[in-house]
Amino acid sequence: MRIDQDGAEPPYQQLRTQLIDQIMRRLLPAGTKLPAVRTLAATLGLANNTVAKAYRELEAEGYVVTAGRAGTVVADIAPVDEAAALRAGELTLDYVRAMRRLGLGDDAILGTVRQLLWAGHAKGPAI
Incomplete structure (x- = not known):
């Protein structure tokens, strides 16, 4: 994933969009555990709150499920074929x-x- 810090779209939205694309194309299949917020933030050079906001929106939209300490996993949302x-x-x-x-x-x-x-x-x- 790549985030354009100077892009017109806010970083959390870029992250959200890229994750949705990967989920819907089954590059991130159902049950895949996403990186912890802090880990992904550090990897992408983002603030923790930016990644957390993207994860919250993905959860609200049903793309992921957050299970507390067990982390955030991809929901079974993508079409089968x-x-x-x-x-x-x-x-x-x-x-x-x-x-x-x-x-x-x-x-x-x-x-x-x-x-x-x-x-x-x-x-x-x-x-």
Whole structure:
């Protein structure tokens, strides 16, 4: 991973984006333990809080699970094969385009998905 300290995107966001890419391409498969915050911060030349913020956002989005002293591990989120990944991308793009036609922005689209997913958790496996 490389972080551009002078880039337009904040370092925590660059880290988050690169980790998501590696998770979704299964370069970091489910169950992989991520480096400790301090270790990764030192390796990348970042502040501990920068890495911690990226990890918190990844956890909130379901990409990783933090298990206290056991560390942070990659969640089972990536599609199993390339065909499934491609189809998931197509469906997501269709959904985002439809929501944009309704006039919704990024936060509203993400909020709608989160609300639906949490409703599904409360009701069981129907969704």
